[in-house]
Amino acid sequence: MKKLPNWKELPMGGLILEAGSAENYKTGGWRSIKPIHDKDKCINCLNCWIYCPDSSIIVEDGKVVGINYEFCKGCGICAHECPPKVAAISMVEERR
Amino acid sequence: MSKIVAKTGNESMAEAMRQINPDVVAAYPITPSTEIVQIFSSYVADGLVDTEFLAVESEHSAMSACIGSAATGARTMTCTASQGLALMWEMLYIATGLRLPIVIAGVNRALSAPINIHCDHSDTMGIRDSGWIQIYSENAQEGYDNLIQAVKIAEECCLPAIVTTDGFIISHGMESMKLLEDKEVQDFIGDYKAPYTLINPQKPITVGALDFTDYYFEHRRSTAEAVLQAKDKIIKVSQEYSHLSQRKYELFEEYRLDDAQMAIVVLGSTAGTAKVVIDELRSKGIKAGLLKIRVYRPFPAEELAIVLSKIPAVAILDRADSLSTMGGPVFIDIKSALYNLEKRSKLINYIYGLGGRDTTLHHIREVYQDLQNILDTGKIAQSIKYLGVRE
Amino acid sequence: MGNLVEIRWHGRGGQGAKTAALLFADAALNEGKNVQAFPEYGPERMGAPVQSFNRISDDPINIRCGIESPQVVVVLDPTLMNIVDVTAGLPEDGILLINTSEEPSEVRKDKSVSGRRIFTVNASLISKESIGRDIPNTPMLGALIKATGLINYERMLKDTKAKLEKKFKSKPEMIDGNIKAIQRAYEEVKSE
Numbered sequence: 001m002k003k004l005p006n007w008k009e010l011p012m013g014g015l016i017l018e019a020g021s022a023e024n025y026k027t028g029g030w031r032s033i034k035p036i037h038d039k040d041k042c043i044n045c046l047n048c049w050i051y052c053p054d055s056s057i058i059v060e061d062g063k064v065v066g067i068n069y070e071f072c073k074g075c076g077i078c079a080h081e082c083p084p085k086v087a088a089i090s091m092v093e094e095r096r
Numbered sequence: 097m098s099k100i101v102a103k104t105g106n107e108s109m110a111e112a113m114r115q116i117n118p119d120v121v122a123a124y125p126i127t128p129s130t131e132i133v134q135i136f137s138s139y140v141a142d143g144l145v146d147t148e149f150l151a152v153e154s155e156h157s158a159m160s161a162c163i164g165s166a167a168t169g170a171r172t173m174t175c176t177a178s179q180g181l182a183l184m185w186e187m188l189y190i191a192t193g194l195r196l197p198i199v200i201a202g203v204n205r206a207l208s209a210p211i212n213i214h215c216d217h218s219d220t221m222g223i224r225d226s227g228w229i230q231i232y233s234e235n236a237q238e239g240y241d242n243l244i245q246a247v248k249i250a251e252e253c254c255l256p257a258i259v260t261t262d263g264f265i266i267s268h269g270m271e272s273m274k275l276l277e278d279k280e281v282q283d284f285i286g287d288y289k290a291p292y293t294l295i296n297p298q299k300p301i302t303v304g305a306l307d308f309t310d311y312y313f314e315h316r317r318s319t320a321e322a323v324l325q326a327k328d329k330i331i332k333v334s335q336e337y338s339h340l341s342q343r344k345y346e347l348f349e350e351y352r353l354d355d356a357q358m359a360i361v362v363l364g365s366t367a368g369t370a371k372v373v374i375d376e377l378r379s380k381g382i383k384a385g386l387l388k389i390r391v392y393r394p395f396p397a398e399e400l401a402i403v404l405s406k407i408p409a410v411a412i413l414d415r416a417d418s419l420s421t422m423g424g425p426v427f428i429d430i431k432s433a434l435y436n437l438e439k440r441s442k443l444i445n446y447i448y449g450l451g452g453r454d455t456t457l458h459h460i461r462e463v464y465q466d467l468q469n470i471l472d473t474g475k476i477a478q479s480i481k482y483l484g485v486r487e
Numbered sequence: 488m489g490n491l492v493e494i495r496w497h498g499r500g501g502q503g504a505k506t507a508a509l510l511f512a513d514a515a516l517n518e519g520k521n522v523q524a525f526p527e528y529g530p531e532r533m534g535a536p537v538q539s540f541n542r543i544s545d546d547p548i549n550i551r552c553g554i555e556s557p558q559v560v561v562v563l564d565p566t567l568m569n570i571v572d573v574t575a576g577l578p579e580d581g582i583l584l585i586n587t588s589e590e591p592s593e594v595r596k597d598k599s600v601s602g603r604r605i606f607t608v609n610a611s612l613i614s615k616e617s618i619g620r621d622i623p624n625t626p627m628l629g630a631l632i633k634a635t636g637l638i639n640y641e642r643m644l645k646d647t648k649a650k651l652e653k654k655f656k657s658k659p660e661m662i663d664g665n666i667k668a669i670q671r672a673y674e675e676v677k678s679e
Contacts, residue, residue: 265525
């Protein structure tokens with residue numbers, strides 16, 4: 001177990017002095033269904049990247065290369081926003 | 097050289113605000129503090145201050161705007177009274193929790209119902225556990241002096257502060273007082289450099305984050321510590337101001353207490369009336385005195401205990417009822433402060449002046465007569481009384 | 488506070504009783520006195536009976552309660568004497584100054600006032616003739632100074648003139664009118 005700071009060690013007023021500290025808070029564990037990305041079907045329209053509320057679509061050189069499962073909560077928005085004719089993202093049960 | 101002028105309590109506070117020249121004032125007018133906002137907004141319109149003035153739609157919004165403003169590192173003030181302060185209540189706790197040094201120029205007024213615009217201390221007593229530093233003023237001079245000091249106190253403690261005068265009695269009464277020069281006030285308060293500011297791309301921070309069970313307690317503990325440490329800072333700032341103004345400011349004022357056999361403890365304007373009665377009694381050889389609490393929050397419990405333990409009979413006058421069946425808030429606090437002493441004074445409580453009921457020399461004489469009876473008999477007939485109510 | 492003087496002003500809402508108390512306090516302040524001026528606040532509206540108060544002293548004034556036994560009572564509107572007991576709390580040797588066309592002896596008889604020193608002055612007439620409107624509070628200041636000797640008359644005139652010059656830069660007739668009103672009331676006030 002990580003030792004948490006005591007009250008004297010904390011910044012005053014409940015302030016968080018570090019930018020981007022949400023990165024330290026992994027939300028992948030909340031997921032019950034998981035998006036699977038099919039590179040062959042993907043047309044790289046980047047709709048999924050635009051709509052993902054957790055910035056979990058990994059894009060390199062304008063192309064979707066995968067999903068960051070440390071933060072993806074499994075909401076399914078990416079699969080919903082993927083054009084129906086393309087259907088490059090499918091949601092599967094996490095435990096199977 | 098300071099000049100003698102005649103001002104009402106509200107004019108004196110508005111004048112202090114002009115000299116403070118805060119970065120932001122967000123306020124909503126309410127009787128009897130309306131004039132402060134009104135006069136100050138005319139200063140803004142006339143270009144006498146650099147303040148960004150926000151006329152908001154309620155006191156809840158006023159305090160919310162103040163919180164946003166103070167979080168950016170702006171020196172921020174507002175004014176209110178009574179129901180206005182009550183409507184701010186939710187946000188007052190947030191100002192404390194975020195450690196924002198917002199200063200309220202307050203005017204004490206009763207709380208509804210029945211609706212009443214006159215003085216009592218129910219409004220500020222209602223926020224006594226909010227962590228706001230609370231300073232009460234006897235007259236217009238003290239309202240002015242305390243407001244200037246409060247800015248520095250709040251900023252040094254990173255805690256919000258409220259300074260009050262008694263509604264109408266002080267707020268609308270004109271009296272002689274002395275003002276400092278604008279430069280003296282500016283030099284005294286100095287520039288405000290907030291330790292953290294919301295708008296700084298070089299040093300981004302998060303304000304108002306959610307705490308779970310794992311952090312909330314620690315943050316509250318650290319705020320409790322800030323309040324605990326505030327007392328020494330208040331003493332230091334008050335000493336500096338006393339030096340500057342040649343007017344003495346301490347946590348509380350002792351008036352003819354040295355050899356006193358009986359004393360009244362009171363906040364605000366009634367202290368002045370009590371002083372007149374004390375002089376009268378002293379001229380007859382009766383050893384009466386007064387302790388006027390100036391800084392009510394943080395409560396100067398240890399300091400009060402040292403002074404009051406030497407006085408056999410003490411009457412605590414509360415201009416608010418706690419409706420707890422245990423008397424007024426000041427009485428409850430002082431009783432607690434004295435509890436662990438070896439030798440305890442006899443204490444009685446008077447709830448007085450609710451809704452602006454005039455508290456006259458006769459009432460104060462009656463209190464000292466009761467104290468004399470306690471000294472003579474060693475017995476307290478009734479420990480909580482209502483002074484000046486029709487029975 | 489042996490030299491403390493307490494004054495009660497009676498007027499009607501809108502008549503300037505509060506302003507009169509403020510002006511008088513200001514004049515006393517200019518003489519180096521310690522002052523208080525405060526109105527009584529109630530549900531009054533225009534025309535309703537109102538009161539305001541002064542405390543003047545050489546020493547600092549600590550007392551913060553209402554005034555019960557003033558040494559001086561000033562009545563801005565004589566018709567108030569039919570509905571308000573203006574002598575309440577006024578001691579036997581107290582001063583009662585009334586804005587009226589009547590002589591002090593007539594007021595004493597008409598309103599059955601016993602004891603007290605009664606002074607009268609027709610401040611409304613003076614005001615109408617010098618300022619053009621019925622604003623009795625300014626001339627009453629002159630009458631009050633004559634009746635009580637509380638502050639220095641010449642100095643008060645000088646200070647008031649300076650203040651009016653600031654206030655009525657574009658209306659010089661207001662300055663002269665007000666000063667004349669104070670002077671006339673000072674000279675015309677009658678005692679028994």
